[in-house]
Amino acid sequence: MKLYLNGTSPFARLARATALELDLSTIEMEWVDPWSDQAELLIVNPLSRVPALADDSGDVLTETLLIVRHLIENAKRDSELRTKDMRTITELGVAYGMMELAFAFTIHKKHCGESGTTLQNRRKSSLRRGLEVMEAVVAEDMRWSLSRLCLWIALDYIRFREVLDEATLDNYPSLDKFFTAHQDRAALSSTAFS
Ligand SMILES: N[C@@H](CCC(=O)N[C@@H](CS)C(=O)NCC(=O)O)C(=O)O
Structure with missing residues (x-):
């Protein structure tokens, strides 16, 4: 899995921090500049925004809350982040x-x-x-x-x-x-x- 992100985005940080809280160390970090319409990012997110998460079969998720929900629901490890409260x-x-x-x-x-x-x-x-x-x-x-x-x-x-x-x-x-x-x-x- 690859997470597209940059260093100043609070949204991307939320997705990355969620992955860390869940010990998902196999996610590769792909640092991009969403403001310069990089081809690499546009392939996964036509809106040129971070975060975006691409899985190994090529499926892509955008929008932070959808990404974190996916990570939490699919993590093998239980965590304080997993709640339906x-x-x-x-x-x-x-x-x-x-x-x-x-x-x-x-x-x-x-x-x-x-x-x-x-x-x-x-x-x-x-x-x-x-x-x-x-x-x-x-x-x-x-x-x-x-x-x-x-x-x-x-x-x-x-x-x-x-x-x-x-x-x-x-x-x-x-x-x-x-x-x-x-x-x-x-x-x-x-x-x-x-
Ligand atoms: N609603 C989106 C917001 C994402 C967003 O606005 N990301 C900013 C960085 S903080 C971005 O990539 N902006 C580039 C642009 O709008 O061109 C989410 O939750 O992921």
Whole structure:
């Protein structure tokens, strides 16, 4: 199996970190630049996006949540990531949405500069509401799951791209504690944004 990825994509990091959490060491990493329409990536994903997962028989999956679901369902090893618990799935929707918002904010800023302030402010407000909800959720318990993996990477991406002021994240003590508690997990420390 081959995972197409790059070093700054939070989505690709979620797919890669999932594979690491599941000990799927046989997946080959194929580093590409999705922004330059590389022929190699276009063959597997005509939309030129990462992550994309190609299996040995040539079948391809795109879209992060479909990829991670496939990896988890087909892994031989049992894992905290394997759950059908509705609470985890609900959390995952919010955490993945936060990742999307932070990514959209970053790409907008890169390509459109300071224009579109109304839209960018809306994204930031939604992100803050997501942070508030997740602050309450992790304050209840710090257990690990697929939604928490997604949340951790979303938080790291917000910091990496400076989507919100550092001071804003400091307003969420439980999220801060959660972030610190898991930062040494191999699947996270070995996949830092680059
Ligand atoms: N909804 C997609 C988002 C994937 C995505 O937007 N990937 C970005 C990198 S973070 C990309 O490859 N962008 C290239 C482009 O849009 O041309 C998923 O969940 O996989």
